[in-house]
Structure formats: C-alpha cells, structure tokens
Amino acid sequence: MKLTFLGTRGEIEKRTRRHRMHTSLMVSYRNADVMIDCGLDWLGKLRLLNPSAIVLTHAHPDHAWGLKHGAPCPVYAPQKTWQELRHYPIEDRHVIEERTPAKICGIIFEAFPVEHSILSPAVGYRLSGGRARIFYVPDLIFIHERSAALKGVQIYIGDGATLTRSFIRRRGKALIGHSPVQTQLTWCEKAGVPRAIITHCGSEIVTGDERKTSVIIQTMGHDRGIDAQLAYDGMKLTL
Numbered sequence: 088m089k090l091t092f093l094g095t096r097g098e099i100e101k102r103t104r105r106h107r108m109h110t111s112l113m114v115s116y117r118n119a120d121v122m123i124d125c126g127l128d129w130l131g132k133l134r135l136l137n138p139s140a141i142v143l144t145h146a147h148p149d150h151a152w153g154l155k156h157g158a159p160c161p162v163y164a165p166q167k168t169w170q171e172l173r174h175y176p177i178e179d180r181h182v183i184e185e186r187t188p189a190k191i192c193g194i195i196f197e198a199f200p201v202e203h204s205i206l207s208p209a210v211g212y213r214l215s216g217g218r219a220r221i222f223y224v225p226d227l228i229f230i231h232e233r234s235a236a237l238k239g240v241q242i243y244i245g246d247g248a249t250l251t252r253s254f255i256r257r258r259g260k261a262l263i264g265h266s267p268v269q270t271q272l273t274w275c276e277k278a279g280v281p282r283a284i285i286t287h288c289g290s291e292i293v294t295g296d297e298r299k300t301s302v303i304i305q306t307m308g309h310d311r312g313i314d315a316q317l318a319y320d321g322m323k324l325t326l
C-alpha cells in the first residue's frame with residue numbers, strides 16, 4: 088500500500104508551500120488510487136488526479152466541497168454526509184455503513200463515528216490492504232469506539248488543528264471541534280500504535296516555525312514511545 092498526502096491544510100486562511108491544499112490522502116493499492124476527502128481546493132483538479140474512487144469523512148468545506156461540480160468516479164460516504172451533499176451532481180453514489188467493513192478497490196474501509204461536528208457528523212476510517220493497517224481521521228475530538236478502531240493499527244494519521252491547546256466547544260450536550268495532537272498521541276500509546284502522522288494542519292503549524300513544531304511533535308511522540316511526524320503536501324510513504 089502506498090500513501091500520498093495530496094493536501095495537509097486544515098480549514099484556515101493561511102497556506103504555505105508545505106501545506107497548500109486541503110487535507111486529502113491518496114491510498115494506492117494494486118492498480119487503484121482511492122482519494123480520501125476532497126475539499127474546495129480540489130475543485131476542478133479531479134480529472135488530473137484521476138482517482139479510482141473518492142471516500143469522504145464528512146461534509147465540511149475542506150473535506151467535500153471539491154465535489155460541488157460532481158466527480159469523475161464513484162464516491163463513498165456515510166448516509167449523514169450524503170444527506171448534506173444531496174444537491175451535488177454526483178452520479179455514482181455509495182453509502183458506507185458505520186462499523187461495517189466495505190471493500191473499495193480491494194482496500195477494506197471501516198467507518199468509525201467520531202465526535203467533531205453536530206451539523207456535519209464525521210467518521211474516521213480503519214483501512215486495510217494486504218498486511219497494511221492504518222487509521223485515518225483528519226478531524227475529531229474523540230473516536231467513539233477507540234480500542235476497536237486502533238487495534239493492530241501500524242500508523243495513526245490524525246488531526247493537526249492544534250498541538251496542545253484545546254479547540255473543544257460545548258453545544259448543548261454535544262462537543263464540537265478538535266482535540267490536540269498531544270491527546271491523540273496518548274491514545275496511540277494506550278492502543279500500542281507505534282507510529283503517528285499529523286495532517287490537517289491548523290494555524291499553529293502552518294504559521295509557526297515548522298522546524299520547531301516538528302521537534303515538539305517528535306518529542307511528544309518520543310515521550311510516549313511513538314514515532315510521530317508532521318505530514319506535508321506531496322509526502323509519500325510505502326507500507
């Protein structure tokens with residue numbers, strides 16, 4: 088399995104060379120390229136990328152609005168996400184049921200609901216192909232069934248909206264926002280996940296001194312026995 092971080096920018100104004108495009112991951116396996124998320128930055132650029140399929144985590148602008156004019160391939164998303172995108176001219180729609188593994192181009196995707204937004208409910212995906220096993224969750228406060236989600240995972244790919252500060256707000260009984268990288272690394276430690284890659288970078292990362300930030304992330308990982316690093320646009324990885 089090959090991973091290409093097509094974009095690593097969160098829903099912020101600022102962009103840099105390393106974090107130019109909205110967060111998206113291309114998962115290549117055998118002869119297929121499956122794109123996870125397609126934010127507004129990708130509008131009009133899909134023909135060039137030519138994905139075999141697109142899978143969505145939620146309907147926020149930085150994850151789904153690149154499909155405003157439709158898609159050149161099948162698109163997979165949870166029912167709640169389709170509800171929001173019902174007016175999009177996407178022809179080949181597929182529903183992903185939560186906690187039900189589904190094979191997409193030979194890769195098994197299992198959606199785990201995560202706390203993040205009331206209006207745009209989000210999921211994270213547990214992916215497996217061959218012996219590779221990863222968990223991809225660009226936006227979250229927490230995973231509802233975390234131990235099942237992270238069991239046996241080799242790489243956790245998580246939310247870089249904030250490093251140590253909390254971005255969590257209360258709305259009635261629900262919570263909205265993002266958990267810090269620090270918290271996510273503690274989950275990895277508890278679940279025995281050996282490696283973490285941080286994507287969906289917020290302004291703390293994008294506007295800050297990235298060399299310093301990288302050291303902070305590496306150190307937070309090291310303290311927990313995890314190899315932790317920051318992703319950047321174009322970063323490639325083979326599992």
Ligand SMILES: [Zn+2]
Binds near residue numbers: 097150
């Ligand atoms: Zn986002």
Ligand SMILES: [Zn+2]
Binds near residue numbers: 145147203226
């Ligand atoms: Zn979001």
